Amino acid sequence: MTDDGGSPAPLLAGRGLVKAHGRTPALRGASIALGAGEILAVTGPSGSGKSTLLHLLAGIVRPDEGSVTYAGQRLDRLPEQRLTELRRTDFGVVFQFGQLIPELTAVDNVGLPLLLAGASRAEARRRAGEWLERFGVRGQEELRPGELSGGQAQRVALARALVTGPEVVFADEPTGALDSLAGEQVMTALARTAREAGTAVLLITHDAQVAAYADREVRLSDGLVLPAEVAA
Numbered sequence: 001m002t003d004d005g006g007s008p009a010p011l012l013a014g015r016g017l018v019k020a021h022g023r024t025p026a027l028r029g030a031s032i033a034l035g036a037g038e039i040l041a042v043t044g045p046s047g048s049g050k051s052t053l054l055h056l057l058a059g060i061v062r063p064d065e066g067s068v069t070y071a072g073q074r075l076d077r078l079p080e081q082r083l084t085e086l087r088r089t090d091f092g093v094v095f096q097f098g099q100l101i102p103e104l105t106a107v108d109n110v111g112l113p114l115l116l117a118g119a120s121r122a123e124a125r126r127r128a129g130e131w132l133e134r135f136g137v138r139g140q141e142e143l144r145p146g147e148l149s150g151g152q153a154q155r156v157a158l159a160r161a162l163v164t165g166p167e168v169v170f171a172d173e174p175t176g177a178l179d180s181l182a183g184e185q186v187m188t189a190l191a192r193t194a195r196e197a198g199t200a201v202l203l204i205t206h207d208a209q210v211a212a213y214a215d216r217e218v219r220l221s222d223g224l225v226l227p228a229e230v231a232a
């Protein structure tokens with residue numbers, strides 16, 4: 001099935017998205033499409049609506065107007081419980097400050113989504129350990145987030161987002177709190193792992209060096225998506 005005479009239908013699409021926070025308009029008719037396995041960077045100035053767009057596409061917040069379609073179904077119309085289940089099975093999220101659970105060790109943080117999906121504790125820890133290794137986190141499995149560097153914590157957060165084999169990972173400024181070397185390590189790990197697993201990534205960033213890891217870039221400006229423009 002193609003919708004433009006050539007390219008396949010996108011895995012995830014937002015069309016005509018409008019969202020206001022109180023009286024503040026955040027999105028004013030934004031449209032965007034993410035292909036299966038594609039790494040798409042969304043850039044734009046502060047306040048242009050990037051985080052709001054991610055929240056709508058990830059089914060965390062519903063739009064005021066417009067539609068969100070995922071794998072052929074209207075995400076914005078799904079009942080809350082089905083939406084929660086779908087988010088758990090098909091989506092992973094990483095935010096600027098990882099949002100790891102401070103009381104749990106690295107390996108238990110990564111294993112948590114597997115436990116929620118019904119795995120045994122031993123199985124969850126085994127698979128979590130494999131993912132930590134893929135993200136270059138070795139010897140720190142039993143440390144808690146407060147004992148890790150910022151870059152290590154973000155790599156743990158990425159392992160947790162990918163451990164269930166999601167179709168899409170949503171990453172909102174995943175390197176925003178890191179120095180440039182740690183940021184490069186996080187992005188290298190994310191891009192390599194997502195490509196190996198065929199996971200699509202929606203990557204929000206204001207950093208051109210981070211956007212360069214993506215296959216494609218679109219810009220948000222004042223609540224609207226613009227096609228990527230290559231600087232002359």
Ligand SMILES: Nc1ncnc2c1ncn2[C@@H]1O[C@H](COP(=O)(O)OP(=O)(O)OP(=O)(O)O)[C@@H](O)[C@H]1O
Pocket residue numbers: 021022024025026044045046047048049050051052053206
């Ligand atoms: N919870 C909220 N309550 C009120 N206004 C909000 C809320 N969240 C976002 N906004 C406003 O909506 C607009 C878009 O915000 P959003 O966070 O989506 O932009 P952004 O591009 O991600 O910005 P940044 O790069 O600074 O994170 C901004 O004007 C912002 O102040």
